[in-house]
Structures are given as C-alpha cells and as structure tokens.
Amino acid sequence: TTWQATALTLFPEMFPGSLGCSLAGRALREGIWSMETQDLRNHGVGRHRNIDDTPFGGGAGMVMRPDVVSAALEDVDPAGRPVIYPTPRGRTLTQSDVRRYASGPGVVVLCGRYEGVDERVLEARDIEQVSIGDYILSGGEVAALVLLDACVRLLPGVMGSDSSATEESFSGGLLEYPHYTRPARWEGHDVPDVLLSGDHGAIARWRHEMAEMATRQRRPDLWAAYAARAGEDISRPA
C-alpha cells in the first residue's frame, strides 16, 4: 500500500526534486510512497501544443486552457485520491488537511502558472483549491512540493517514533517550546537551568509555559483559538 503522488505540471523535472533527498527520499526508494508526473505539454493543442492562452476580458498573463487540463486529468487514474490545485486563491493549507491527505491513498496535484487555470475546469471537476500562504509563487510546483513534504513525513515508517509526539504538540494548537543542546554554555549564553535539573515534571511545565508564551507573542491568531478552546474545556461540565 504505497502512498501515491501524481503531479500534473509543465516542469516534470521539478519532481520529486528535493524530496528525493533526506528521509522522504529514503522512503521513496523504500516504496513507502511513489511519485509520478504527467507533462501538461503532452496534452497541448495544435502544432505548438499550446497549453495556455490570453485571458478573456484582457489583462496581464496567460491562462491555462480548460480542455488541456481536462485531457491531462483524464490521463490520470485518481484511484480515490483528491485532486488538489495549489493557488493563492485557495483556502490556507493546515496540518489537519495534511493529516487527511496523508491518511488517504495519496494526492493528485495540478500545478498551474499563478495567473491560473480557467475557472470552468476547476468547477466542473472535483478540485480542491489550496494556498500554502499569503505570498505569490511563480507556479504551483513549489507549493506542491511543500504539500508533499508535509504529507510524506507523516507516513508510517518515514520519521522516527518520536514524530507522532512532535505532531501532537502542533495539533495541541500551540507553537513548540524552544530547544537546546550541548554545549551548556555557548558564547556566554547558558541553557535554562530547569532543563539540566532532571526534574521531568518541572521541565514539562516550563516547556508548556514557553509554548504558550511564544504562541501569545508571535501568533495571536493561534493564541485566540487556543484560549477559546481552553475556556470551553473549563466551562463545560464533564
């Protein structure tokens, strides 16, 4: 049961890219997941195999043709996998989306130029539009690699046994506590005493406090959601 990734792209050489290295690369070679690409150019129309055209209504850039995208999709067996279109117009990708994708049979990712794909094919086919953040990439490929990296690290056997614990802390809705290693004193900066105390209860409490502090200071959006949930838990009778 290999987790299957398919990328529809004008740049198939970008896959698996950096995911061929490190832990994801080893998992790829071990067959924990697989990567295939569909070259959108193969479905282009006319002598020049055009895949895009100028936008109706005018304006800058080019738009990917719906007939080309549809033909490329027809050539892929989705096998129960969601089709995902990375775009800054999508809803923001979250760790719970990543968990959902990773626990399924895989993903099909349609990579477009950022000016976009004709809206009609996105509506006519069942395609999830997902953004990886509020900035503009030159195309969907790097966003697809981000999504695949986030999924692959959750597949059983890819990371060490501590991965579920690491995962746990983010799903708790807080940023992680800060980490320290040797040397205990570096350029005059000491590691916090509590971490050298051997008191595991005190360490756990300190780490939780630091996670809360970091979240409150850096991510008021996450903090508000966390505080709201904590309030609910307290007020709700068991």
Ligand code: ADE
């Ligand atoms: N394509 C271009 N920019 C993107 C973004 N921020 N997220 C997902 N796909 C994109």
